[in-house]
Amino acid sequence: MSTLGDRWDNDDVHVRPSRRSRPRTKTRPAHDDSTSGMVITVDRGRYQCLVAEGTKKVRTITAMRARELGRRAVAVGDRVDIVGDISGAPDTLARIVRIAERRSVLRRSADDTDLAERVIVANADQLVIVTALADPTPRTGFIDRCLVAAYTGNLDPVLVLTKADLADPAPLLAAYQDLDLPIIVTRRSPNERAIDPDGVQQVRDRLDGLVSVLVGHSGVGKSTLVNELVPDALRATGTVTGVGKGRHTSVSAIALALPDGGWVIDTPGVRSFGLAHVTADDLLETFDDLLPATVDCPPGCDHSGPDIGCALDPFVAAGGARPGRLASFRRLLASRAGATEPEDADGSV
Ligand SMILES: Nc1nc2c(ncn2[C@@H]2O[C@H](COP(=O)(O)OP(=O)(O)OP(=O)(O)O)[C@@H](O)[C@H]2O)c(=O)[nH]1
Numbered sequence: 001m002s003t004l005g006d007r008w009d010n011d012d013v014h015v016r017p018s019r020r021s022r023p024r025t026k027t028r029p030a031h032d033d034s035t036s037g038m039v040i041t042v043d044r045g046r047y048q049c050l051v052a053e054g055t056k057k058v059r060t061i062t063a064m065r066a067r068e069l070g071r072r073a074v075a076v077g078d079r080v081d082i083v084g085d086i087s088g089a090p091d092t093l094a095r096i097v098r099i100a101e102r103r104s105v106l107r108r109s110a111d112d113t114d115l116a117e118r119v120i121v122a123n124a125d126q127l128v129i130v131t132a133l134a135d136p137t138p139r140t141g142f143i144d145r146c147l148v149a150a151y152t153g154n155l156d157p158v159l160v161l162t163k164a165d166l167a168d169p170a171p172l173l174a175a176y177q178d179l180d181l182p183i184i185v186t187r188r189s190p191n192e193r194a195i196d197p198d199g200v201q202q203v204r205d206r207l208d209g210l211v212s213v214l215v216g217h218s219g220v221g222k223s224t225l226v227n228e229l230v231p232d233a234l235r236a237t238g239t240v241t242g243v244g245k246g247r248h249t250s251v252s253a254i255a256l257a258l259p260d261g262g263w264v265i266d267t268p269g270v271r272s273f274g275l276a277h278v279t280a281d282d283l284l285e286t287f288d289d290l291l292p293a294t295v296d297c298p299p300g301c302d303h304s305g306p307d308i309g310c311a312l313d314p315f316v317a318a319g320g321a322r323p324g325r326l327a328s329f330r331r332l333l334a335s336r337a338g339a340t341e342p343e344d345a346d347g348s349v
């Protein structure tokens with residue numbers, strides 16, 4: 001049993017799709033009668049999981065971790081195997097006995113010096129970074145850190161710039177043009193309280209059929225967007241309390257079903273990511289156009305600039321890649337050391 005625990009304990013090993021996709025059958029414990037589910041929210045050691053009933057119907061059940069999982073954390077988005085009472089009846093509690101290999105992870109560490117891994121969302125396809133163009137003032141440092149978390153966690157980033165009725169998106173569009181990042185601009189319709197439907201539709205199209213995590217600072221319009229995307233009726237069937245606006249909720253992520261398929265995972269309490277575990281080479285691996293040049297870097301090169309003999313500078317000078325790509329890579333690299341958001345310091349969200 002502990003072999004299985006150890007094997008599944010190191011999430012780093014499994015971030016990228018690996019060829020060795022499943023543990024060998026003989027190392028599996030019992031529980032062949034288990035049911036598969038997806039974790040939709042985590043709250044004080046209780047996990048709400050969606051399980052399939054027949055081919056079409058799904059229901060939500062509450063589960064706890066089984067001891068055999070060891071210290072390994074269960075995160076929203078995890079695909080899990082569940083045993084015990086899966087009727088979903090009030091006051092029943094099932095047990096999570098296995099966590100499937102993750103194809104992506106979004107991590108949080110308490111701060112940049114905290115090397116303990118805290119996975120907040122597993123298996124998401126995209127990270128949607130919601131930033132207001134004004135009120136509050138956009139912070140590129142935050143966006144950059146989100147991008148590092150997405151790239152190195154195997155999620156595709158998407159930037160949503162809200163409140164274009166208040167400020168021009170051009171400067172931010174320019175700042176991110178070299179990252180080939182999908183950017184959607186939304187605004188409030190003139191003389192109306194509602195958000196312009198065109199922008200909302202673009203977001204909807206981007207999210208369709210995928211699992212997308214939304215992150216953003218307080219006041220950027222994230223809840224406004226989620227309300228547009230997920231009708232109240234669907235939210236209610238999630239049977240989850242403490243969703244969304246609650247400032248003191250202990251829920252840090254929650255998966256909400258989209259009407260046309262796919263999931264949006266809201267992260268009400270998440271305002272920044274610790275990036276202590278990310279190395280320069282981890283990030284560089286996600287820049288396919290720059291990566292080949294590093295065979296000529298000096299040993300141990302951190303790729304931070306030309307004065308250390310980094311081969312990326314001559315490579316770009318010779319036309320090997322766009323200069324903006326190297327500049328963007330280095331800006332993201334530097335953002336790892338950026339201050340964690342002041343809002344985190346006093347614990348408020
Ligand atoms: N002018 C303008 N205001 C907007 C827009 N989108 C949202 N707002 C307003 O911005 C304020 C904050 O929006 P919320 O959706 O509550 O923001 P949030 O990111 O969920 O913030 P928290 O709830 O604090 O986490 C509200 O007053 C919204 O009405 C927009 O496109 N333009």
Ligand SMILES: [Zn+2]
Nearest residue numbers: 297301303310
């Ligand atoms: Zn280098």
